[in-house]
Amino acid sequence: MIGIGKDTIEAAKGDFVWHQGIKMAVFDVSDVENPIEMHKIIIGDRGTESNALHDHKAFLYDKAKELLVLPITLAEIPEEQKQPLEEGQSWPSYGEYVFQGAFVFNLSLENGFEERGRITHVTEEDELKRGYYYGSDYMVKRSLYIGNVLYTLSENVLKANNLETLDELKEFSFSE
Numbered sequence: 001m002i003g004i005g006k007d008t009i010e011a012a013k014g015d016f017v018w019h020q021g022i023k024m025a026v027f028d029v030s031d032v033e034n035p036i037e038m039h040k041i042i043i044g045d046r047g048t049e050s051n052a053l054h055d056h057k058a059f060l061y062d063k064a065k066e067l068l069v070l071p072i073t074l075a076e077i078p079e080e081q082k083q084p085l086e087e088g089q090s091w092p093s094y095g096e097y098v099f100q101g102a103f104v105f106n107l108s109l110e111n112g113f114e115e116r117g118r119i120t121h122v123t124e125e126d127e128l129k130r131g132y133y134y135g136s137d138y139m140v141k142r143s144l145y146i147g148n149v150l151y152t153l154s155e156n157v158l159k160a161n162n163l164e165t166l167d168e169l170k171e172f173s174f175s176e
Contacts, residue, residue, distance in 0.1 A: 003103075007020040007021050007023040010099050019044070021044035022042070022053075022150045026039040026107070041113040060144060060145075066106045066107055070103050071152075072101070100121075101118055102118065119152050
């Protein structure tokens with residue numbers, strides 16, 4: 001079974017947890033009373049989001065192709081700035097938004113999650129104008145494949161990429 005949710009850290013008082021990045025895990029549920037976490041991956045830091053957390057149609061998985069595609073808005077804290085939650089600190093730091101698009105993984109029981117690449121609809125020009133957060137017009141919301149083409153869809157763009165190499169084949173704009 002594949003699970004997707006949020007990584008967490010316990011609050012200082014221990015009565016709740018702080019959400020962090022996206023956590024995905026593969027569980028062996030052959031003994032439903034004792035599930036075993038076989039593989040896990042944590043994507044990003046506090047502030048990282050995915051439509052797949054709220055909408056099952058945003059999640060693309062094909063076992064035969066070992067393909068997993070998720071839309072992700074990625075927030076990261078630079079390594080040199082990461083620190084554990086300290087005594088008296090009210091809440092953990094948020095990451096800075098650094099990417100929005102589709103994360104493409106190979107997923108197998110033997111090797112777990114292996115990131116193959118990322119596809120974005122955000123242009124360099126839009127990136128320079130975006131400010132603190134990503135606007136919804138270019139947020140990847142869905143993905144699908146037909147034959148050897150992976151399609152990603154946002155409100156303004158439909159992008160076609162080669163399913164094997166992830167090289168861009170064509171981009172269709174709805175806003176022009």
